[in-house]
Amino acid sequence: MKLPAVLLRQRGLSRYLPLGLFLLGLALALPRWLTPPAPARFLPPPQTARLPAIPLLPAESRLLPNPRASAHSVSLAPLGDERIAAAWFAGSREGAADVSILFSIFDGHGWSEPRVAVERAAAQRASERRLRKLGNPVLWRDAGGTLHLWFVSVGYGGWAGSAINHVRSEDGGRHWSPPQRLITSPFWNLSTLVRGVPLPLADGGAALPVYHEFIAKHAEWLRLNAQGRIVDKLRLPGSNRLLQPTAAALDERQALVLLRDTGPAHRIHASRTADGGNHWQTSRATELPNPNAGIALLRLDDGRLLLAYNPQTSDRDRLALALSGDDGNTWSPPTLVEQGEAGAEFSYPALAQDDSSMIHLAYTWKRERIKHLRFSPQGLNGLHGLRELR
Numbered sequence: 069m070k071l072p073a074v075l076l077r078q079r080g081l082s083r084y085l086p087l088g089l090f091l092l093g094l095a096l097a098l099p100r101w102l103t104p105p106a107p108a109r110f111l112p113p114p115q116t117a118r119l120p121a122i123p124l125l126p127a128e129s130r131l132l133p134n135p136r137a138s139a140h141s142v143s144l145a146p147l148g149d150e151r152i153a154a155a156w157f158a159g160s161r162e163g164a165a166d167v168s169i170l171f172s173i174f175d176g177h178g179w180s181e182p183r184v185a186v187e188r189a190a191a192q193r194a195s196e197r198r199l200r201k202l203g204n205p206v207l208w209r210d211a212g213g214t215l216h217l218w219f220v221s222v223g224y225g226g227w228a229g230s231a232i233n234h235v236r237s238e239d240g241g242r243h244w245s246p247p248q249r250l251i252t253s254p255f256w257n258l259s260t261l262v263r264g265v266p267l268p269l270a271d272g273g274a275a276l277p278v279y280h281e282f283i284a285k286h287a288e289w290l291r292l293n294a295q296g297r298i299v300d301k302l303r304l305p306g307s308n309r310l311l312q313p314t315a316a317a318l319d320e321r322q323a324l325v326l327l328r329d330t331g332p333a334h335r336i337h338a339s340r341t342a343d344g345g346n347h348w349q350t351s352r353a354t355e356l357p358n359p360n361a362g363i364a365l366l367r368l369d370d371g372r373l374l375l376a377y378n379p380q381t382s383d384r385d386r387l388a389l390a391l392s393g394d395d396g397n398t399w400s401p402p403t404l405v406e407q408g409e410a411g412a413e414f415s416y417p418a419l420a421q422d423d424s425s426m427i428h429l430a431y432t433w434k435r436e437r438i439k440h441l442r443f444s445p446q447g448l449n450g451l452h453g454l455r456e457l458r
Contacts (some may be wrong), residue, residue, distance in 0.1 A: 108344035109270035110317035127443035142430045143207040144420035155205040194246040228281040264314040276315035287313040306350035316367040329358045334381035366419035377416035387414040
């Protein structure tokens, strides 16, 4: 039976319909690809003319409550009224199926009982994707008071197969939105991880430092709009074997990124931008040692930069702070804040400064708890006088 000519024409057209739709979508998107976004402007914290006039206090230290056997990778966010929020992942061990993202608030006197912000099985149901494990939360509060939480999830394989997810809270962390997966790569959207806190941008968006681990390791820079969608992405030049970038804005256009070294140099690396993150200098090794461990960078409200890191080329049994008064070109000798026996781990630090100028440092303590230190800017050179609070 011979088909009518009109049906033959329709069948022929339908064969090329998918290709036609693809080409149409490509044509509509092409102008956006060819036209880069307008240069970004950072929103660095306002700089005070001198150190705040607050009394010198001994640094206080606390162990955060943790209902699980293991705790790791804490992130801090100021909430106002001298309060600080923390998020970390906890479970029977790193990478286990029972790992959840926990959330707690420091009210100036102590930490609240942790509550689950993201639970793997619930996130799997909400995202309708297989989630094998969770990790690396990053907590941030925007200018409007919304709390943002990015975290890493893995569906198959190890951390190299990760994706970034985003949830938000409008009520200070009591309730969180369903997770949304960031689309960071056209190739199965795999191997983008997060660890560093974003920098706020003048347009209401944020610049999020991220990194890639599949086959080759390198650092990347995501620019997000006010709705949290990615508007630009670039790779930091010279960042081979470098992970977990942490950033500080120096002014509206300039920023410094420091990076973890997984290669043979065993040094923290640095890169700079002078145009809001559109272009970056080739990453170069500093004199600061790094034992392939996470670091944290914070621009204080007096203009100085504060770095938390492991001041050695191997192991993580010591944690230290260093200061820079010249935008990270030179650093003070390390001031130890924790030292333990061989094999002990004090790692993955996080830094924040509250609205009374008090500085907060939190970090992984022996993979069992998260430890929190609070001290004044004037106390940075006297941290040997820690007093333990129970």
